[in-house]
Amino acid sequence: MTANKSGTLYGVGLGPGDPELLTLKAARILQNASVVAHFRKKGRPGHAWTIAMAHVNARATEAAFEYPVTTEIDFRDDAYVDAIRAFYCESAKTIMQHLADGSDVALLCEGDPFFYGSFLHMYDRIRETYPIRVIPGITGMSGCWTAAAAPITYGDDVLTVLPGTLDRTALATHLKNADAAVIMKVGQNLNKIRLALTDAGRVTDAIYVERGTMQGERVVPLAKLDDCAVPYFSIILLPGGRGRRIA
Structure with missing residues (x-):
């Protein structure tokens, strides 16, 4: 990859949870990506990482984004909205920095990337600036x-x-x-x-x-x-x- 070429963000659908239900295409992307990103609760490895880890390139950089809040605050509360919006903005900036450096980023998505889930917030923030490819997955x-x-x-x-x-x-x-x-x-x-x-x-x-x-x-x-x-x-x-x- 040339120095002036940006990377591609891959939204990788991991399926419903059984690692054997990962698609061949998803496994190939995980084996080749320079950066593997995922969302998780604080102090947890994360379900997505657990599903995907057997296929991740050993030389890949892990980018783990830990939610500042989950269910302890109602999602309609202003405090929740402000915290999660800032979190998604910072996560997108980190991903875009990797892309700007020329690294392909595989963002792990439980189920299917376009069916609920945090990937959609990255997609909305990044799609106008960097190329994105979505790998569909079996829904939960x-x-x-x-x-x-x-x-x-x-x-x-x-x-x-x-x-x-x-x-x-x-x-x-x-x-x-x-x-x-x-x-x-x-x-x-x-x-x-x-x-x-x-x-x-x-x-x-x-x-x-x-x-x-x-x-x-x-x-x-x-x-x-x-x-x-x-x-x-x-x-x-x-x-x-x-x-x-x-x-």
């Missing part, structure tokens, strides 16, 4: 409905994807008429989601999935799930096919 929800052995859509079912951060009324409204649904970002929103599903008359159809495709995977009907703390990235499934006809 796909891994979860496979782990649950729950076909999610049949025929002309419409799949609705909802963030659990919506309020109870909004969730219930969407769920009442949904053919099939996936509820993301469960965590502290579990009780509200459970109430919304009850309001919609769908709670007995729902399936709770934690760490789908990974070690410690847990699949249980939501109606049988005890009141307990659950991970933010757990998922609730509402399989479709209610009106399915078998020929």
